[in-house]
Amino acid sequence: MTLSEGELHTALTRYKDLPTLPDVVARVMQIVSNPLTTAEDLNQVISLDPALTFKILRLANSAFYGFPREITTITQAVTTLGFNTIRNLALSVSVHKMMFADRDRGLFSYRDFWKHSVAVGVCSKILARRIGYKNDENAFTAGLLHDIGKSLLERMDHAAFLSAIEVSRAESRSLWMVEQDVLGVDHAAVGGRLAEIWNLSHDLRLAIERQNMPSSYGAPDPLAAVVHAANQICRGQGLGSDGDFGPCDIDEGAAHLLRLDEHSLPEVVGKLEGQLKEAEEFLRFSRGF
Amino acid sequence: MDPNDEKIGELERHIDTLEQINEGLRQSFEELSQLYRFSETIASALTFSRVLTLLLDVMREVVEYDAGVLFLYDERGGQLRLNLEKNVTPELKLRFDAQIKDGTLLWALKQGRILVLADTGQGSWTQGIPEEETGRSFLLVPILARGKPVGLLDLAVSAGAGTFSQRDLSLLSILANQTGISLENARLYEAVRQDYVDLIQALAGAVDARDHYTREHSNRVSHYGVAIARQLKLDESFVETVQFGGLLHDIGKIGIPDLILNKPARLTNAEFEVMKGHCSLGAGLLRRVESLSHLVPLVLYHHERFDGQGYPEGLAGKKIPLGARILNVADSFETITSDRVYHQARSPREGLEEIRRCSGGQFDPEIVAAFEAVYEDIVRRRDQSGEAP
Numbered sequence: 023m024t025l026s027e028g029e030l031h032t033a034l035t036r037y038k039d040l041p042t043l044p045d046v047v048a049r050v051m052q053i054v055s056n057p058l059t060t061a062e063d064l065n066q067v068i069s070l071d072p073a074l075t076f077k078i079l080r081l082a083n084s085a086f087y088g089f090p091r092e093i094t095t096i097t098q099a100v101t102t103l104g105f106n107t108i109r110n111l112a113l114s115v116s117v118h119k120m121m122f123a124d125r126d127r128g129l130f131s132y133r134d135f136w137k138h139s140v141a142v143g144v145c146s147k148i149l150a151r152r153i154g155y156k157n158d159e160n161a162f163t164a165g166l167l168h169d170i171g172k173s174l175l176e177r178m179d180h181a182a183f184l185s186a187i188e189v190s191r192a193e194s195r196s197l198w199m200v201e202q203d204v205l206g207v208d209h210a211a212v213g214g215r216l217a218e219i220w221n222l223s224h225d226l227r228l229a230i231e232r233q234n235m236p237s238s239y240g241a242p243d244p245l246a247a248v249v250h251a252a253n254q255i256c257r258g259q260g261l262g263s264d265g266d267f268g269p270c271d272i273d274e275g276a277a278h279l280l281r282l283d284e285h286s287l288p289e290v291v292g293k294l295e296g297q298l299k300e301a302e303e304f305l306r307f308s309r310g311f
Numbered sequence: 312m313d314p315n316d317e318k319i320g321e322l323e324r325h326i327d328t329l330e331q332i333n334e335g336l337r338q339s340f341e342e343l344s345q346l347y348r349f350s351e352t353i354a355s356a357l358t359f360s361r362v363l364t365l366l367l368d369v370m371r372e373v374v375e376y377d378a379g380v381l382f383l384y385d386e387r388g389g390q391l392r393l394n395l396e397k398n399v400t401p402e403l404k405l406r407f408d409a410q411i412k413d414g415t416l417l418w419a420l421k422q423g424r425i426l427v428l429a430d431t432g433q434g435s436w437t438q439g440i441p442e443e444e445t446g447r448s449f450l451l452v453p454i455l456a457r458g459k460p461v462g463l464l465d466l467a468v469s470a471g472a473g474t475f476s477q478r479d480l481s482l483l484s485i486l487a488n489q490t491g492i493s494l495e496n497a498r499l500y501e502a503v504r505q506d507y508v509d510l511i512q513a514l515a516g517a518v519d520a521r522d523h524y525t526r527e528h529s530n531r532v533s534h535y536g537v538a539i540a541r542q543l544k545l546d547e548s549f550v551e552t553v554q555f556g557g558l559l560h561d562i563g564k565i566g567i568p569d570l571i572l573n574k575p576a577r578l579t580n581a582e583f584e585v586m587k588g589h590c591s592l593g594a595g596l597l598r599r600v601e602s603l604s605h606l607v608p609l610v611l612y613h614h615e616r617f618d619g620q621g622y623p624e625g626l627a628g629k630k631i632p633l634g635a636r637i638l639n640v641a642d643s644f645e646t647i648t649s650d651r652v653y654h655q656a657r658s659p660r661e662g663l664e665e666i667r668r669c670s671g672g673q674f675d676p677e678i679v680a681a682f683e684a685v686y687e688d689i690v691r692r693r694d695q696s697g698e699a700p
Contacts, residue, residue: 054477057476058476058477058478059476060474060476061427061474062474088418089415090413090418097472098472101426101472101473101475102426102427102428105477
């Protein structure tokens with residue numbers, strides 16, 4: 023079941039003051055959408071934030087990208103990895119800081135939660151590449167950020183969110199369904215709302231919003247299908263933890279679109295193991311860098 | 312402040328914005344039409360190498376590069392191989408080599424996205440030496456066809472790496488993608504074309520195999536015909552028609568009984584009548600194949616004589632198709648100068664005399680004149696090929 027616009031609106035009025043992106047990142051999002059922007063323009067904006075600059079350079083030089091030379095400036099990072107990648111890195115770094123900062127909250131460990139998110143990001147990138155999706159960088163970011171709604175729910179109403187997790191575990195029901203019962207809203211809908219406020223690209227927003235039932239909106243959106251399947255695969259593999267104790271089945275329409283079956287699935291899982299090691303640098307986020 | 316002034320100020324700002332938008336649109340339009348022209352140019356090339364040459368030329372109009380190198384991707388070896396280079400100085404050569412050696416180019420190819428590499432002088436980034444950027448950079452443009460890597464264009468430009476806008480880069484990407492498609496098309500075209508030529512060679516070989524005295528005959532007639540056609544300054548597509556017509560002119564002999572075809576003595580009149588049938592037999596075969604049907608006039612009429620005394624129809628003068636008149640001279644010269652069941656090979660000089668003697672009779676004098684002009688060349692090449700009698 024999906025929430026109507028009205029139901030979502032009513033539910034969200036309880037959540038005032040939704041978190042906003044830091045100025046630097048908001049500015050990055052804005053100037054990357056202008057085709058006349060150069061790498062130097064982007065450098066000028068990002069360099070204003072030394073911590074962000076440092077983290078982006080660490081990631082840009084990590085095994086995840088595997089560029090053979092050392093990248094020492096944001097300008098080089100942009101011209102090497104692309105505008106889109108640097109924008110996504112800036113976004114991921116600050117969203118992590120805002121929404122995933124290390125703190126253990128009883129049943130819900132942010133460390134495991136981030137580990138899950140990184141795994142879904144990596145797996146999304148693999149699935150996107152397999153079907154020749156035009157932008158596998160966005161797939162990675164969509165996977166990385168697909169559960170921002172959960173952070174918001176936890177921060178806004180910690181007790182209710184934890185009880186939703188309890189119910190999910192006791193009844194082996196999907197967390198998003200329980201969330202709707204307990205909180206009147208689910209993490210996908212809330213996450214989609216955040217994506218909208220943050221001006222994330224349309225495909226990212228759809229992927230976050232439709233991650234749980236990609237086929238219930240008609241033909242599945244490719245990125246939503248990718249994130250959905252990646253999420254289920256990573257849950258099935260026990261990579262990190264996301265507080266969801268429902269089934270790990272992959273939606274049929276999504277599996278079909280992604281050409282996933284019992285033969286291709288092990289191949290994806292095999293790749294995932296290898297590439298997760300390369301994404302180590304993203305996990306260091308939660309160890310305070 | 313006067314409310315009118317305020318309104319005017321607001322209006323002026325609006326006009327400014329509109330002008331900016333308009334300027335942006337005008338630029339976009341110009342770029343699009345430029346891009347379209349370039350794509351058209353590249354798409355017009357039919358061969359692989361032509362597409363690549365055009366790409367280097369066209370790129371020069373999109374981005375002013377100082378030097379450029381084009382690599383092709385060797386899928387089996389997983390390596391990039393140099394294909395073309397333009398204005399590469401020894402100093403730049405070192406840079407290009409370093410980019411291959413440390414894997415930067417292969418990395419760029421794998422990303423399938425344009426990369427701009429700042430040139431940091433002699434020092435290497437990997438050594439962690441903070442080098443001054445030289446203000447020069449390299450544009451690494453991967454060329455993909457249907458998502459698969461085909462090659463990479465590496466352009467040295469006199470501009471800092473950070474000065475290219477997203478639009479500049481996407482313009483180059485679009486052009487590179489277009490090139491990828493054109494390369495794929497050219498590859499397909501060349502493959503089909505090669506099949507076509509192979510097929511013609513195989514057919515020609517089938518005739519020569521039956522008649523061991525005429526081994527290499529079809530090949531030589533084809534070569535002589537081409538030399539004459541070129542001398543007559545005929546366009547390349549017609550030269551090719553003569554080339555293939557030469558190869559297939561005797562294809563009808565496939566249908567002539569062995570006893571007649573390989574008879575070790577002069578043919579009787581009745582046998583000769585059967586032999587004459589090879590022209591229409593051959594024409595009949597080729598007519599059924601769409602892509603070979605343009606050769607029919609050459610095959611059907613290559614035994615017509617300029618004075619109208621030939622066969623099968625007794626056409627005379629310019630009524631005989633040009634290609635057939637050319638092949639008639641080429642065929643006769645080849646036959647005279649080769650061993651046959653009924654005669655010993657005569658020398659090229661004697662062959663030439665015979666052709667001259669029959670100018671205006673059996674042969675079109677214009678063709679004979681062209682033949683005389685290329686005679687030396689023909690004989691020299693024939694001797695070099697080691698097939699001389």
